[in-house]
Amino acid sequence: MKLKQYVAFVLLIALTIGLMFVPIATFKDGTIDTMNAEIQKQTERLESEQAKYQRYVDQGKSQKELDKQQAKVDKQQAKVDELVAERDAALASQENSGIKYALLPGVIPADIQLDMKIINANNAVYPVDAVTDEAGNVKTAEFSSLYLVIYAAVALLVMTIVLALLGRGQLVSKFYTFASFTNLAAILLLAYAIMRVAAIPVKLPYANPTMNWWLAGVLIVMPIIALFINIKAVTNTKRTMIYVLCIFFSVLSILPFWIMIVNATRSSQAIQGGVSLIPSTFLGYNMTVLMRQNFNVLIGFKNSAIISFGSTLLNVYFSALTAYGLTVYRFRGSKLMYAIVLAIIMVPGQVTATGFYMFMYQLGWTDSYLPLIVPAIASASTVFFFKQYLEANFQVSLVEASRIDGAGEFFTFNRIILPIMVPAMATMAIMAVIGSWNNYLTPLMLLTSDNMKTLPMMVKELRGDIYRTEFGSIYLGLTLTALPLMIVYFCFSKYIIAGVAVGGVKE
Numbered sequence: 123m124k125l126k127q128y129v130a131f132v133l134l135i136a137l138t139i140g141l142m143f144v145p146i147a148t149f150k151d152g153t154i155d156t157m158n159a160e161i162q163k164q165t166e167r168l169e170s171e172q173a174k175y176q177r178y179v180d181q182g183k184s185q186k187e188l189d190k191q192q193a194k195v196d197k198q199q200a201k202v203d204e205l206v207a208e209r210d211a212a213l214a215s216q217e218n219s220g221i222k223y224a225l226l227p228g229v230i231p232a233d234i235q236l237d238m239k240i241i242n243a244n245n246a247v248y249p250v251d252a253v254t255d256e257a258g259n260v261k262t263a264e265f266s267s268l269y270l271v272i273y274a275a276v277a278l279l280v281m282t283i284v285l286a287l288l289g290r291g292q293l294v295s296k297f298y299t300f301a302s303f304t305n306l307a308a309i310l311l312l313a314y315a316i317m318r319v320a321a322i323p324v325k326l327p328y329a330n331p332t333m334n335w336w337l338a339g340v341l342i343v344m345p346i347i348a349l350f351i352n353i354k355a356v357t358n359t360k361r362t363m364i365y366v367l368c369i370f371f372s373v374l375s376i377l378p379f380w381i382m383i384v385n386a387t388r389s390s391q392a393i394q395g396g397v398s399l400i401p402s403t404f405l406g407y408n409m410t411v412l413m414r415q416n417f418n419v420l421i422g423f424k425n426s427a428i429i430s431f432g433s434t435l436l437n438v439y440f441s442a443l444t445a446y447g448l449t450v451y452r453f454r455g456s457k458l459m460y461a462i463v464l465a466i467i468m469v470p471g472q473v474t475a476t477g478f479y480m481f482m483y484q485l486g487w488t489d490s491y492l493p494l495i496v497p498a499i500a501s502a503s504t505v506f507f508f509k510q511y512l513e514a515n516f517q518v519s520l521v522e523a524s525r526i527d528g529a530g531e532f533f534t535f536n537r538i539i540l541p542i543m544v545p546a547m548a549t550m551a552i553m554a555v556i557g558s559w560n561n562y563l564t565p566l567m568l569l570t571s572d573n574m575k576t577l578p579m580m581v582k583e584l585r586g587d588i589y590r591t592e593f594g595s596i597y598l599g600l601t602l603t604a605l606p607l608m609i610v611y612f613c614f615s616k617y618i619i620a621g622v623a624v625g626g627v628k629e
């Protein structure tokens with residue numbers, strides 16, 4: 123690491139620690155705001171009484187009634203004047219200064235109390251260490267875990283400086299790699315601590331914290347800049363962080379599917395109790411409940427498979443044929459036709475749903491597989507993708523050579539062009555299968571027979587009675603619905619990678 127980068131890295135981390143002593147939040151005295159709200163309500167009452175008095179005058183009421191109403195107006199006016207005087211006195215005594223709070227030394231002032239009514243009324247999980255009674259209501263709350271997060275962030279930042287000093291400005295050092303990890307962990311803890319402070323619900327006379335978001339942004343941005351300096355300056359640190367980020371995003375993308383599969387093996391009470399990453403033993407029970415709710419897995423698989431794979435075959439083959447024709451054959455109007463294809467992409471499917479249903483009804487294709495399979499031949503987005511792929515990875519000379527050898531047009535397309543398009547076709551096949559398999563609206567419009575319902579339609583009907591909902595069986599149905607898509611992806615994923623590799627090679 124160069125000397126300038128080395129010094130900048132250490133200084134940024136040190137400044138971050140120093141700025142943690144600067145107040146990041148202010149708990150303002152909420153008395154004035156409360157008084158203003160009360161004055162506004164009292165003023166509205168006064169205006170209502172004045173309007174009533176004016177109606178009495180317009181209706182010609184007796185003087186006795188007018189005097190009685192005037193007394194009410196005077197009473198409301200006196201209350202308004204009294205509240206305004208109290209507010210002015212509070213402003214004059216400068217009781218609205220508030221209490222400032224900094225992350226370090228990290229102690230919430232004893233005058234600050236949480237508003238338990240807000241916490242219990244909203245049933246919200248606020249970031250405090252709450253002590254609840256038997257009914258689940260919050261009685262008291264502390265901030266010990268917040269302090270722990272702040273101290274841990276400071277410790278990590280100090281460790282980052284120590285590791286950087288141990289690196290001694292070397293070009294390659296494991297100390298810089300460890301420093302990058304402690305730096306990243308400190309950034310996450312700092313962000314979490316700031317959000318916790320901002321979410322504190324405060325009881326009067328003090329109001330909820332007013333955050334200094336400029337300081338909060340600087341506290342997060344400075345260590346991020348230091349992290350990028352470290353990653354850019356040291357080669358092994360850059361490579362390690364890339365691996366870590368790739369692993370992190372991979373786990374992040376797989377985690378929802380894993381939780382879905384795990385919930386398929388848990389009971390409804392356990393699912394409502396919280397998230398778990400460990401499978402349970404209720405898979406058989408959930409399957410029994412699923413079968414009891416007329417969820418026929420085999421029929422659902424059959425219907426979804428026929429529709430999805432049938433439409434995908436037509437979609438991929440004929441779209442590839444169309445893209446090939448627009449790429450190889452240069453004729454008058456070809457550009458206009460391609461422009462029409464692009465324009466079709468801009469039209470949402472929901473706009474044409476009603477007309478599509480009426481057309482299928484007139485053809486007598488309702489409650490049939492045909493309207494869900496045959497229209498897939500015309501897929502504008504797939505044609506666009508294939509045409510772009512051919513323009514980047516296809517040479518027209520191959521077609522000319524095939525014609526010289528006496529091959530027909532379809533022979534050339536099926537035996538020469540299709541093997542070149544395998545990566546692109548695999549990619550679009552996955553997209554088409556997923557889109558058709560998860561399609562719920564169109565089958566719902568067209569299919570009415572129980573023996574023709576697809577898996578998404580069956581999962582939608584997995585509702586319990588008004589007293590009980592079996593979430594375990596619902597998650598099991600979702601898992602069975604998503605399982606074929608996972609298999610399709612793993613079977614074709616290598617072709618997607620091959621397509622990216624082919625597109626990145628320059629001949």
